[in-house]
Amino acid sequence: MSGQPRPTDPAVPVVELRHFSKWYGDVVAVADLSFDLRPGVTGLLGPNGAGKTTTLKAICGLLHPSQGEVLLFGRQIHQDTMLYRAIGVVPDGDRLYPRLTIRSYVRLHAELQGLADAGAAAERAIAEVDLLPLAERRLKGLSKGERQRTKVAGAIVHQPALLILDEPLTGMDPGQRARFIELVRLIGEAGVTVLVSSHILAEVERLASQILVLVGGRLAASGDYHAIRDLMADQPRTVMVRAEDARRLAPGLIALPTTVSVEVDGDGLRARTRSVEAFATALPRLARDQGAGLREVRTTDESLEQVFRYLVSRR
Amino acid sequence: MRPFLVLLRFSLGQLLAGRRLLVVLLLVAVPLVLPAVFVRGSDLDPATFSLDLFRQLVLPVLLPVVTLVFSTSALGAELRDGTVTNLLLKPIPRPAILGAKYLAAVLAALLVLLPTEAVGHIVAAGGLGSTDLLAATLLATVVGTLAYCALGVLLSLLFARALLVGLAYALLWEGAVVGVAPSASSLSIRGYTEGVLAALLSGGVDLTTRLGPVSATVLAATVTLAVLAVAARRLQRMDIR
Numbered sequence: 001m002s003g004q005p006r007p008t009d010p011a012v013p014v015v016e017l018r019h020f021s022k023w024y025g026d027v028v029a030v031a032d033l034s035f036d037l038r039p040g041v042t043g044l045l046g047p048n049g050a051g052k053t054t055t056l057k058a059i060c061g062l063l064h065p066s067q068g069e070v071l072l073f074g075r076q077i078h079q080d081t082m083l084y085r086a087i088g089v090v091p092d093g094d095r096l097y098p099r100l101t102i103r104s105y106v107r108l109h110a111e112l113q114g115l116a117d118a119g120a121a122a123e124r125a126i127a128e129v130d131l132l133p134l135a136e137r138r139l140k141g142l143s144k145g146e147r148q149r150t151k152v153a154g155a156i157v158h159q160p161a162l163l164i165l166d167e168p169l170t171g172m173d174p175g176q177r178a179r180f181i182e183l184v185r186l187i188g189e190a191g192v193t194v195l196v197s198s199h200i201l202a203e204v205e206r207l208a209s210q211i212l213v214l215v216g217g218r219l220a221a222s223g224d225y226h227a228i229r230d231l232m233a234d235q236p237r238t239v240m241v242r243a244e245d246a247r248r249l250a251p252g253l254i255a256l257p258t259t260v261s262v263e264v265d266g267d268g269l270r271a272r273t274r275s276v277e278a279f280a281t282a283l284p285r286l287a288r289d290q291g292a293g294l295r296e297v298r299t300t301d302e303s304l305e306q307v308f309r310y311l312v313s314r315r
Numbered sequence: 316m317r318p319f320l321v322l323l324r325f326s327l328g329q330l331l332a333g334r335r336l337l338v339v340l341l342l343v344a345v346p347l348v349l350p351a352v353f354v355r356g357s358d359l360d361p362a363t364f365s366l367d368l369f370r371q372l373v374l375p376v377l378l379p380v381v382t383l384v385f386s387t388s389a390l391g392a393e394l395r396d397g398t399v400t401n402l403l404l405k406p407i408p409r410p411a412i413l414g415a416k417y418l419a420a421v422l423a424a425l426l427v428l429l430p431t432e433a434v435g436h437i438v439a440a441g442g443l444g445s446t447d448l449l450a451a452t453l454l455a456t457v458v459g460t461l462a463y464c465a466l467g468v469l470l471s472l473l474f475a476r477a478l479l480v481g482l483a484y485a486l487l488w489e490g491a492v493v494g495v496a497p498s499a500s501s502l503s504i505r506g507y508t509e510g511v512l513a514a515l516l517s518g519g520v521d522l523t524t525r526l527g528p529v530s531a532t533v534l535a536a537t538v539t540l541a542v543l544a545v546a547a548r549r550l551q552r553m554d555i556r
Contacts, residue, residue, distance in 0.1 A: 060404055
């Protein structure tokens with residue numbers, strides 16, 4: 001991909017946020033966010049309401065910072081509209097023109113970018129997202145996944161140097177997801193700076209090696225995906241146990257070095273452990289030794305939000 | 316094609332898409348052309364009839380309604396649907412986006428108003444009739460359209476129900492308030508349009524208006540440009556959430 005402009009100085013980040021904050025009345029959406037992006041795929045991870053969309057919209061110039069600044073290629077986008085020649089954006093939600101066909105929609109994007117051969121660029125972009133056989137279909141008749149891919153075609157038609165994707169996998173089936181993830185990887189490997197948001201950890205793992213974790217409008221963690229995943233893995237997890245006499249299991253469980261706490265509640269107990277694996281290995285032996293027949297063992301649903309909260313509490 | 320022209324063509328296509336053009340054309344043509352058919356069998360002077368029809372139907376009702384319908388939806392519909400991001404994330408300055416949307420609304424409104432007015436005039440006169448009168452009403456329509464469309468585009472950036480606000484202005488302010496407080500004509504697009512019509516017909520027809528020809532023309536141009544400037548500034552500073 002070869003959109004214009006690109007940074008002439010490699011030391012200049014493609015995207016740079018300096019103490020960016022955004023608030024609406026009394027509600028703070030994003031607070032004091034600073035990071036920079038360079039070529040490659042970066043994942044923006046966070047639960048719903050964490051400020052991901054606000055951050056992406058500020059980067060692409062749809063929102064003005066309440067405080068701080070957002071720079072693209074070292075410049076402020078509000079003062080240089082031509083920077084949009086280098087930016088492709090797949091916004092959240094269904095922001096398409098239902099009467100248009102896939103071909104006319106993508107061509108419209110190419111023409112609005114001022115491309116010399118808009119028709120050829122549109123065909124290439126439609127082919128990249130595997131929609132050529134459907135190119136004459138109207139957007140209102142497409143599935144969610146097809147509409148999502150149409151938006152991607154519109155965003156990459158001018159071969160941008162910076163591609164911003166807000167929850168791009170929403171509505172795609174597993175096959176489409178796999179192809180799309182491969183496409184994003186290829187774009188990243190071609191030297192494009194890609195920022196892709198998601199609230200699903202597994203999605204980000206497959207898309208990006210570098211991640212930014214947003215929680216409550218603040219940057220909770222940033223860096224290599226594996227390092228952050230390990231940090232997340234340290235979080236104590238809760239295991240619910242129901243047994244014939246659960247109380248007799250408590251002393252043995254609390255003696256495990258990885259157990260954080262045990263609470264007995266009627267015929268069950270709730271244990272918090274740093275290693276579910278160690279807990280699962282020790283529990284059957286303890287139950288046999290104590291004659292406490294196990295009825296049910298399950299981990300509670302550790303939502304991503306809880307993991308993020310844990311990360312924030314460790315900062 | 317330059318992005319501005321692409322956007323203008325696309326926006327015009329959106330405004331006239333589907334049956335909207337046909338429906339609006341019929342809504343305007345019926346009250347303009349039908350009475351003209353009946354005037355041919357009466358003793359009425361066709362020129363007087365055409366002028367009265369313009370002053371009593373086009374100016375107070377058809378002109379504001381048609382122009383506000385198109386101008387409030389040109390940008391307003393895109394803001395409501397969120398599709399405006401498709402346009403704002405392009406290397407086109409926001410004032411140019413506003414300009415293209417404004418021009419599309421003007422062209423769509425004129426495409427409806429000018430032919431129907433001309434047909435009504437020709438049917439009433441049984442031919443071209445007074446070409447001075449025809450030219451004056453058409454030119455006055457252009458002036459009114461330019462001003463109302465500027466207002467409609469600005470309202471769509473300020474209010475979710477911009478069309479209602481615009482119609483309230485046209486019917487309540489221009490229709491009622493100006494009637495009891497003539498000095499309010501200085502803030503009335505209808506007043507400007509009537510004044511411009513009087514200027515164009517000077518000498519030909521005796522037309523009493525609240526605003527003089529010069530002040531009406533100057534006010535029409537000034538207010539249109541000022542409203543567009545405010546709208547451009549508003550769009551420039553707008554957050555798209």
